[in-house]
Amino acid sequence: MLPVSSSQAPPAHDLASLLKELSGLPGPSGGELAVGRRVAELLAPYSHSVRHDALGNCIAFKEGQGQAPRPRIMLAAHMDEIGLIVTRVEEGGFLRVANVGGVDPRALVAQEVIVHADAPLPGYIGVKPPHLLTPQERDKAIPLDEMFIDVGMPEDEVRRRIPPGTLVTVLREPMQLLGGRIAGKALDNRASMAALVEAMRLLSGLHHVADVYAVATVQEEVGLRGAITSTYGILPDMAVAIDVGFASQPGLPEDRVFPMGKGPSLAFGANIHPRLFSMLLDAAKANNVPHQLEPMPAASGTDGWAMQVTQSGVPTAVISIPLRYMHTSVEVVDVEDVRQTARLLAHLVASLTAADREGWRYDLT
Amino acid sequence: MILRELSEIPGVSGDEHRVREAIWQAVRDRVDGGRVDPMGNLITWKGADKPGPRVMIAAHMDEVGLMVTRIDKDGLLHFRKVGGIDDRVLAAKAVRVGPDGVPGVIGMKPVHLLKPADTRKPVPEQELVIDIGASSKEEAERVVKLGAYASFATAYGEFGNGLVKGKAFDDRAGCALLVELLALEFPFPVYGVFTVQEEIGLRGARVAAYDVAPDLAIVLEATTCADIPGAEPHGQSTWLGKGPAITVMDAATIPARPLVQGLVEAAENRGIPWQWRRTAFGGTDAGAIHLTRAGVPAAAVSVPCRYIHSPCAFMSLSDFEYARQLVAGFLEDVPRVAAQLPGIP
Numbered sequence: 001m002l003p004v005s006s007s008q009a010p011p012a013h014d015l016a017s018l019l020k021e022l023s024g025l026p027g028p029s030g031g032e033l034a035v036g037r038r039v040a041e042l043l044a045p046y047s048h049s050v051r052h053d054a055l056g057n058c059i060a061f062k063e064g065q066g067q068a069p070r071p072r073i074m075l076a077a078h079m080d081e082i083g084l085i086v087t088r089v090e091e092g093g094f095l096r097v098a099n100v101g102g103v104d105p106r107a108l109v110a111q112e113v114i115v116h117a118d119a120p121l122p123g124y125i126g127v128k129p130p131h132l133l134t135p136q137e138r139d140k141a142i143p144l145d146e147m148f149i150d151v152g153m154p155e156d157e158v159r160r161r162i163p164p165g166t167l168v169t170v171l172r173e174p175m176q177l178l179g180g181r182i183a184g185k186a187l188d189n190r191a192s193m194a195a196l197v198e199a200m201r202l203l204s205g206l207h208h209v210a211d212v213y214a215v216a217t218v219q220e221e222v223g224l225r226g227a228i229t230s231t232y233g234i235l236p237d238m239a240v241a242i243d244v245g246f247a248s249q250p251g252l253p254e255d256r257v258f259p260m261g262k263g264p265s266l267a268f269g270a271n272i273h274p275r276l277f278s279m280l281l282d283a284a285k286a287n288n289v290p291h292q293l294e295p296m297p298a299a300s301g302t303d304g305w306a307m308q309v310t311q312s313g314v315p316t317a318v319i320s321i322p323l324r325y326m327h328t329s330v331e332v333v334d335v336e337d338v339r340q341t342a343r344l345l346a347h348l349v350a351s352l353t354a355a356d357r358e359g360w361r362y363d364l365t
Numbered sequence: 366m367i368l369r370e371l372s373e374i375p376g377v378s379g380d381e382h383r384v385r386e387a388i389w390q391a392v393r394d395r396v397d398g399g400r401v402d403p404m405g406n407l408i409t410w411k412g413a414d415k416p417g418p419r420v421m422i423a424a425h426m427d428e429v430g431l432m433v434t435r436i437d438k439d440g441l442l443h444f445r446k447v448g449g450i451d452d453r454v455l456a457a458k459a460v461r462v463g464p465d466g467v468p469g470v471i472g473m474k475p476v477h478l479l480k481p482a483d484t485r486k487p488v489p490e491q492e493l494v495i496d497i498g499a500s501s502k503e504e505a506e507r508v509v510k511l512g513a514y515a516s517f518a519t520a521y522g523e524f525g526n527g528l529v530k531g532k533a534f535d536d537r538a539g540c541a542l543l544v545e546l547l548a549l550e551f552p553f554p555v556y557g558v559f560t561v562q563e564e565i566g567l568r569g570a571r572v573a574a575y576d577v578a579p580d581l582a583i584v585l586e587a588t589t590c591a592d593i594p595g596a597e598p599h600g601q602s603t604w605l606g607k608g609p610a611i612t613v614m615d616a617a618t619i620p621a622r623p624l625v626q627g628l629v630e631a632a633e634n635r636g637i638p639w640q641w642r643r644t645a646f647g648g649t650d651a652g653a654i655h656l657t658r659a660g661v662p663a664a665a666v667s668v669p670c671r672y673i674h675s676p677c678a679f680m681s682l683s684d685f686e687y688a689r690q691l692v693a694g695f696l697e698d699v700p701r702v703a704a705q706l707p708g709i710p
Binding site for chain 2: 091102108109112124130131132138140148181183249250252253256260324325326327328
């Protein structure tokens with residue numbers, strides 16, 4: 001057990017390095033083990049316990065410094081990324097694949113990948129050379145079922161080493177762009193994972209009454225599945241989902257996007273409990289956390305959608321980090337938005353009092 | 366390995382000087398001399414005063430890429446393509462921009478905000494822009510100049526069954542072959558010529574060949590290889606791992622038959638695997654060289670490359686090595702082959 005109170009947070013992570021490290025880890029939905037292990041290592045110094053549940057969710061627990069019973073809050077970010085799964089080996093040793101999660105096939109053309117076989121194998125989603133294309137072919141996007149992965153190995157070796165069901169992720173070295181921005185794969189949702197780790201570090205230096213569950217969920221991209229079981233297992237008084245949102249980029253409707261570098265967006269709407277939303281806003285204002293407001297008419301498309309309807313209902317909020325080019329290998333986030341998201345989470349937890357256990361459900365007289 | 370070094374250097378057509386510098390450093394001790402012409406071709410020679418046919422061996426230094434043509438108010442870089450690139454390979458890619466290699470990405474709209482029909486059409490050309498993280502035109506202009514070239518950010522690697530992957534094998538593979546061949550000694554004059562601007566119309570080779578005035582020329586290339594699913598057997602051009610390809614006709618050249626025959630015999634007599642290049646599409650510097658002055662017998666030997674002109678190509682190291690052996694063997698045979706060429710004294 002670590003001491004429950006310390007006056008100072010442990011040394012800061014270099015958030016840019018943490019983001020790049022997490023971006024580089026392979027973790028397609030259903031294959032999050034490597035990410036889960038690393039996240040457990042990252043959360044352990046700031047937690048009293050870290051465990052994995054039956055689906056693979058990584059759950060870190062940090063006890064509050066108040067008298068029991070304490071309010072219990074769950075902070076969740078999914079750790080899986082979209083990917084591909086091998087369905088068939090073609091003549092010549094080429095792999096056919098299906099999508100794992102919401103893939104735009106156009107983002108896969110001429111993409112380097114890693115095939116997670118008995119060892120990580122480099123591969124490429126090949127295309128015909130332009131010299132051999134007809135004009136009609138050029139005007140058509142290549143559907144996923146016409147794509148193939150080339151691993152440059154003889155067919156018999158491919159058949160021996162890469163059975164159907166093998167998972168595939170895109171290969172992209174994270175890149176430092178201007179203005180503190182980082183480009184890479186899987187920043188949906190490793191950006192939020194970095195924010196969660198940083199929030200737990202900050203909490204080590206803050207007084208907080210509430211018990212905190214920091215959760216890295218699995219299988220969000222295929223249907224919010226890790227959130228379903230982890231929220232049931234924890235049954236918190238309150239829950240916050242941290243995910244990425246659409247950042248401003250040319251050609252997108254302005255009411256659907258948020259500028260980068262202006263802090264996370266705080267959603268309000270059916271998926272969000274109004275009281276928890278107010279508490280988030282108060283925590284942001286009291287601690288000068290830059291933030292943006294995001295009207296969300298129905299589904300948030302995040303773990304929050306599942307967390308809210310767990311057991312007899314869990315008050316839920318959704319925080320989003322603006323991200324460009326979502327679900328491509330070149331997603332872009334601003335490190336400052338990640339930092340501010342972490343600050344907001346830490347200060348929200350620190351603001352909770354024993355009274356925040358109460359009043360979420362009540363009897364009528 | 367010189368191939369790795371050359372592959373990773375940016376050198377889009379018109380901007381080949383870094384490639385040229387690296388090649389010169391690699392060959393300067395192997396040749397008698399070298400010069401750079403007004404277009405930027407690197408012309409090297411050995412044994413210029415020797416008797417016998419003047420043999421030009423050429424490989425182009427340039428690669429396909431992008432040029433920044435507008436920097437917008439949001440700090441995004443708009444570009445045009447330099448050379449033949451399928452637009453569809455550009456979306457969701459990492460690039461390096463300008464002489465300092467500023468990292469950038471070509472993004473896409475998130476699939477969540479698109480209609481299914483949108484995803485069945487290629488990303489519209491005007492949506493393909495480079496994002497270097499700048500928020501404004503001013504911020505972008507501090508690190509990128511209008512007209513900067515961009516090339517794919519692809520690391521060289523060895524993998525699979527003796528394969529290598531990387532960018533710009535077309536035609537750094539040819540350049541690397543030529544660097545290695547220039548280590549040999551010849552009883553006749555040899556001009557090793559590293560050309561510019563092949564990808565935008567065989568332009569460097571034209572003036573270099575005029576300057577060299579060779580009696581015969583061999584072009585070293587990387588060529589299309591479509592032995593992949595979805596390509597009809599007659600459209601595959603070459604096979605990976607089955608040896609270097611000899612061209613019998615493409616869109617720019619009908620190579621001199623005695624040279625083609627000489628190349629085939631050089632391979633057959635030495636047990637070197639080889640294959641025909643089985644498409645008439647595309648062209649090489651031979652197209653410009655053979656029409657130089659009053660005409661130059663020219664032929665091409667190519668290393669098959671899957672996914673050529675895309676961010677990453679695959680090449681077989683054995684094909685590369687056999688190409689070197691084939692051309693080295695041919696050069697041994699040159700005195701005999703040249704005697705069969707028309708117009709050579």
